[in-house]
Amino acid sequence: MIPSVATALDLPFPSPGGSVELFLDLYTGDSPLIPAAAFMLASGGQRSSPPPGLTLLDVPGKCLEGRAFGAYVERLRSAVASAVRQTDVHTLHLHHLAFGGSPALLRAVPGARRIALVHGTDLLFAAKYPEQHIVLQHCAAASDAIVVPTKAMADRLLALAPGTARRKIELIPWGIPDHLLSAAVGSRPRRSSHLRLLYAGRLTSEKGVETLVHSLASVPAVELSVAAPPSQFHALAPLLHRLGVHVRYLGWLRRPQLWKAFADHDVLVMPSTTFEAMGLVALEAQACGLPVLYQPVPGLSETLASSGMATDFTSPSALVRDLTRLRSTPGLLDALRTAGRANAARYPLSATAAALTKLGEQLG
Missing domain, CATH: 3.40.50.2000 (Glycogen Phosphorylase B;)
Structure with missing residues (x-):
């Protein structure tokens, strides 16, 4: 089956953090909960092989501000555009409203539905770096729906992007692997x-x-x-x-x-x-x-x-x-x-995946 979802984290694989684990849990493996064209960055010192379903992009120059950031996003856009067919992608899952992955996806597949998923680091960096604040506001405005895992995250987002339409914000908690439960x-x-x-x-x-x-x-x-x-x-x-x-x-x-x-x-x-x-x-x-x-x-x-x-x-x-x-x-x-x-037990990962899939269908 050709995945209809495209998503990316512009972090080297493997990187530590809950956002990365959630991303890998949802989109990768032999039987992913959400089949997707999923991308992360290749790491020069990489020792472990990526899981099935994850494509590593050899795009150097990750940064946060200045002209170099714009050039980095353009390299990411080009790499993603070369790896997917626009006509196959119906929905973008924009993990992080800041950083380079989301603006690169928006430019690479401009006609797809757009679901943004807010994490903690994008809010922290948007509060610290003016250019990332602009990226966050742009991605929030460009999204058809914005998923937050807790009400507290919605409050933080609205403080940083007060022009965000509240009707676009959806509360979908993150989940943990069902087998643990x-x-x-x-x-x-x-x-x-x-x-x-x-x-x-x-x-x-x-x-x-x-x-x-x-x-x-x-x-x-x-x-x-x-x-x-x-x-x-x-x-x-x-x-x-x-x-x-x-x-x-x-x-x-x-x-x-x-x-x-x-x-x-x-x-x-x-x-x-x-x-x-x-x-x-x-x-x-x-x-x-x-x-x-x-x-x-x-x-x-x-x-x-x-x-x-x-x-x-x-x-x-x-x-x-x-x-x-x-x-x-x-x-x-x-x-x-x-x-x-x-x-x-209130937070099975399968429920997160089902809710994200349903949201994408509703947007269609």
Whole structure:
């Protein structure tokens, strides 16, 4: 079957992050949930082969501003236009309203229906870089529908692009692989008097890991493991050394490895400082029976609510109080596991794919 959807992430394959995992989950594999002509960038240091259904574009010069950005988008447009037949593409899925992928797709296939899917990084970069702000506003205006995973993301988008027609905004939550929701989760006995914390994700400033580390310096009886990209963890190492905080570094784990690592910990920590589009890693942890301790920022508060435990990672006293509760209150971790599994079950990836497909048909 010839895919009628075209989509792109102008990120090198493989790249870390929930947006990338969602993209690969939806469009790639032997039996993709949404058959598509899906594109990412080729990486010079690439070690792993792309999954079926993903085409890598050898387009150098990724950037954010200036004349170089315009030239980069044109190279992307040319590469996409060479890889697809316009008459075969009925719908564009524009992942990210900023960056180069969405404007390149709009120019490469101008006659297709346009569904934009808003992520956290495009909003963050549009707020920081004037040219990306312009790209976001242009792509929002050019889209027939704009999909947000949480109401908080709609609020952020409208703050950046207040001229966006509200009627175009559709709330479709992101999802996690269905097999995680159907897998059995056994009992999780504590293996140590210490509480075993896990952080999994990128270590960029908005993720709040530096705040977490500062607060943990005064917290007794905890062990912290970090699964993050190597270069980002190495950049964090001097702070860990200065504060005397010991961290067990797990490397950047492939998702099946991460799902196994969940079983070796007591709590996933989400110390994000600004907002989260959805918090997919938190939902994956809940599906695997790992409770979540989180900063109640927009997005996470909506996705997790009372199924996780909210705390203030910026306050060592509050963090000590809540970690002590988790460690010493009988039945609390088990109750959070039960609530977390029920919450994660609300977000199957198949439902996300079905809703996006239905939206495309409605636009037709």
